[in-house]
Amino acid sequence: MLRLSGICKRFEDLPVLSNLSLTLSRGEIVALIGPSGCGKTTLLNIISGLTAPDAGTVEGADGRLSYMFQSARLLPWRTVEENIRLVREEAPAGEVRSLITAVGLEGFERYYPGQLSGGMARRCALARAFHFGGEIFLMDEPFQGLDYGIRMEMLSMLLSIWQRERPGVLFVTHEIDEALTVATRIAVLAPRPTAICQWFDLPGPEGRDASAPELARLRQEIIRRITG
Amino acid sequence: MRGKAALWLRRALGVGLLLGVWQLASLCFSPLVLPPVPQVAGTLAWLIREPDFWPTVGTTLLRLALGLGIGIAVGSILGLLFGLCPKLEDVGAPFIHVLQSVPPVCWVVLALVWFGFNGWPCVFIVAASTIPTVVINLSHGVRGVDPELLEMARLYRFSRRKVLLHVTLPSIRPYFLSALEIVVGGGWKLAVMGEVLTTNSGIGGAITTARLNIQPDAIIAWAFLLVAGCFITQKLVCLLLSRRGGAPC
Numbered sequence: 001m002l003r004l005s006g007i008c009k010r011f012e013d014l015p016v017l018s019n020l021s022l023t024l025s026r027g028e029i030v031a032l033i034g035p036s037g038c039g040k041t042t043l044l045n046i047i048s049g050l051t052a053p054d055a056g057t058v059e060g061a062d063g064r065l066s067y068m069f070q071s072a073r074l075l076p077w078r079t080v081e082e083n084i085r086l087v088r089e090e091a092p093a094g095e096v097r098s099l100i101t102a103v104g105l106e107g108f109e110r111y112y113p114g115q116l117s118g119g120m121a122r123r124c125a126l127a128r129a130f131h132f133g134g135e136i137f138l139m140d141e142p143f144q145g146l147d148y149g150i151r152m153e154m155l156s157m158l159l160s161i162w163q164r165e166r167p168g169v170l171f172v173t174h175e176i177d178e179a180l181t182v183a184t185r186i187a188v189l190a191p192r193p194t195a196i197c198q199w200f201d202l203p204g205p206e207g208r209d210a211s212a213p214e215l216a217r218l219r220q221e222i223i224r225r226i227t228g
Numbered sequence: 229m230r231g232k233a234a235l236w237l238r239r240a241l242g243v244g245l246l247l248g249v250w251q252l253a254s255l256c257f258s259p260l261v262l263p264p265v266p267q268v269a270g271t272l273a274w275l276i277r278e279p280d281f282w283p284t285v286g287t288t289l290l291r292l293a294l295g296l297g298i299g300i301a302v303g304s305i306l307g308l309l310f311g312l313c314p315k316l317e318d319v320g321a322p323f324i325h326v327l328q329s330v331p332p333v334c335w336v337v338l339a340l341v342w343f344g345f346n347g348w349p350c351v352f353i354v355a356a357s358t359i360p361t362v363v364i365n366l367s368h369g370v371r372g373v374d375p376e377l378l379e380m381a382r383l384y385r386f387s388r389r390k391v392l393l394h395v396t397l398p399s400i401r402p403y404f405l406s407a408l409e410i411v412v413g414g415g416w417k418l419a420v421m422g423e424v425l426t427t428n429s430g431i432g433g434a435i436t437t438a439r440l441n442i443q444p445d446a447i448i449a450w451a452f453l454l455v456a457g458c459f460i461t462q463k464l465v466c467l468l469l470s471r472r473g474g475a476p477c
Contacts, residue, residue, distance in 0.1 A: 048383055065383070073380040077398040086394060087384040132384055 001025045002047065002136055002168060007056035009042055010193075016042050018193035020056070026135060027166040029206060031179035033226065034189030040172040041070065043194075044138045047170070064134030066167075068142045072121035074113040080124050081109040087132040099127040103157055119150045126154065130161045137162075137169040143178065155181050159207045176222055180210040188225045198225050263445040272449040285453075288430035291347055292419040295354025296411060302355070303362025304404075310363060311370020311400075320363075328360040332418055336425050347429065350422030357418055358411040362404075369403030370396060401469075408465050416458045 002024040009017040016039040024030050032040055045051040047058055048067050074083045085096045100106055103123040113121055122142060129137060142158075143151045159182055162169060173179055179186050183202055190197040200218060202208075208215065247265055254264040263271075275281055306324075310317035332353050339349035373396055381391045423432020431450055438446035 050379055050383070067383045069376070069380065071376065073376050075377065075394060075398070077401075078394065086386075086390070128384075 002058075002060040002170075004047065005057050005059075007043070007046060007058070008054045009039070009046065009051070010054060015193035017046075017053070018195050020195050022187065022196060024136065024168040024170055026168050028184045029162065029169040029171060029182050031183035031186045032170065032172045032189060033174060033176060033179055033186060033222065034194065035191050035226070036174060038189050038191050039194040040189065041140055044140050044170070044172060047136075048138060061136065063136070064132065065136045065138065066129040066132045066134045068125055068129045068137070068139040070140045070142075070144065072113065072118075072125040074121055074124055074128075076113050079110050079112055080105055080116070083113070083124060084128045084131050087128055091131065096131060099131055099161075102161060103127045104153070119146050119154075122146065123154065123157075126158065126161075133165065133167075135167050137167050137171075139169065139171045141172055141174070143173075143175075151175075151178065152181075156207065158182065162206075176219060176226075177210040179222075180215050180219060181208055182206050186222065188222060260442060260444065263448065268445045268448045268452075271443075271445040272452060275446065275449050275453075284429070284431060284434050285457075287347070288419055288423060288432065289457075291350040291423070291430060292354060292415050295351040295419060296358055296415050298351070299355035299358025299411065299415075300362055300408070303359040303407075304366060306359070307363040307366025308370060308396075311367035312396075314371075317367060324360045324363050327356055328364075330356075332357060332421065333425075336422055339422075340426050345426055347423075347427050349426045350419050350430070350432075353418050353422050354415045357414055361411050361414075362407045365403045365407035366400055369400030372403075373399040405466065405469055408469070409462055412462050412465055413458055416454055416461070420454060 004023070005021045007017050007020040008015075020043065022030070032043070034040055042051060044067065046053045047061050048065060049058075049061065074080075075086070078086065081096060081100065084099060085091070085093075097106075097109075100109055103126055105120060105123055105127070108116065108120065113124070116124065126142065129139075143154050146154065155178060158169075171179070171183065180202070184204070184206060185202065186200040187196045188198045188200070189195070200222060202218070203214075210219075250262075251265045254262045259267060306320060310320055335353045335356050336349055339352040343349050343352065377395050377399070378391070381395050386394070420430070420432045420435070423430040424436055425432075427433055428436060431454065435447055435450050438444075438450070
């Protein structure tokens with residue numbers, strides 16, 4: 001289980017995170033919704049150990065941890081297949097193949113990232129993150145800028161892969177529908193300095209229809225909280 | 229295809245202009261000062277058919293290859309080390325600065341004292357001028373590796389060897405290529421200069437002989453061959469290294 005308590009971070013004079021605490025258990029998908037520039041990426045960087053917090057503690061992040069960045073960050077000189085395989089070379093080749101199929105990239109194994117569209121590169125990065133595996137998945141606006149169809153397709157892909165291993169997923173987004181579709185819990189963040197201003201629990205199972213009437217009230221509340 | 233043909237046409241025009249101006253100028257001077265184009269072309273054809281043409285070129289090529297080989301090997305190792313460890317670079321910077329700013333003629337004279345009239349001074353000056361170029365390019369390249377890719381490698385727990393192999397080395401390839409292009413071009417000039425000053429063999433030796441016999445046509449013919457040699461080796465290096473993946477140079 002991942003446990004953050006009292007995380008504070010400032011960049012020079014700009015306070016970014018203020019006394020932020022949250023927990024994430026295996027099998028949960030927690031969505032963080034907040035205005036852009038509110039420090040969501042900083043939070044993920046702190047969890048992954050790329051950035052040190054000024055105060056507060058991070059527990060339970062020392063095991064295997066996959067991080068899907070806002071950009072795909074593929075090695076331009078390695079093919080799709082090599083990019084995925086490289087993060088866990090000891091795995092049998094069949095595993096990489098089945099992941100490539102799962103993200104709909106079969107036929108593109110030998111392509112270089114420069115030859116892929118943005119959406120395909122993200123899908124390759126998603127496959128890479130899942131190939132690496134681990135108990136915690138951090139995803140930083142992984143589907144931002146993709147069109148609606150691909151986004152929904154990738155969300156269901158995320159769910160189907162997640163159901164195999166059930167890691168804890170922390171998922172940063174500013175699309176309420178994405179969060180309503182897959183999350184088990186949603187945290188709405190206040191603008192800088194950021195802390196969680198409200199938690200919302202969602203009824204199971206994941207993979208809901210975000211436009212279902214029973215979610216309408218929840219959606220209204222989240223919107224009120226964000227614009228509040 | 230049309231665009232390519234037009235490109236070659238423009239290049240041919242450039243060469244034609246150069247030859248035209250030269251031919252016109254040669255009309256105003258004695259052939260001992262500026263020989264006309266046909267005379268140089270004839271000398272060039274004669275040179276190539278001489279029995280000792282290939283041994284002469286081979287000698288220079290061997291010196292060039294040795295100097296470049298040593299320079300590139302030492303430069304690559306130092307460049308990588310400096311790029312990966314900035315503190316080491318602080319220590320090595322004066323060494324590189326000295327290699328870079330001491331003029332090649334000083335090196336030639338010193339190398340003559342150290343090695344004698346045996347061709348090694350040529351190898352030495354080529355290596356000495358190759359090292360700083362390679363070091364500077366590679367250390368800049370290493371420091372220019374995309375920090376986002378390095379973060380990715382760190383999070384996915386790449387070993388040091390894996391980072392070097394899959395992130396650092398492929399990233400610095402363009403820097404390495406541009407360094408190679410520079411040092412191959414410069415190497416030819418330095419090797420021949422070294423030969424003129426310290427030996428009587430190789431292309432430099434042939435140029436010295438032409439000077440003693442007052443044959444400017446032969447000197448210009450050799451200069452042509454040097455231009456060709458430089459062009460061919462640069463293209464060859466480019467071709468060899470731009471094969472696998474990535475964009476050609």
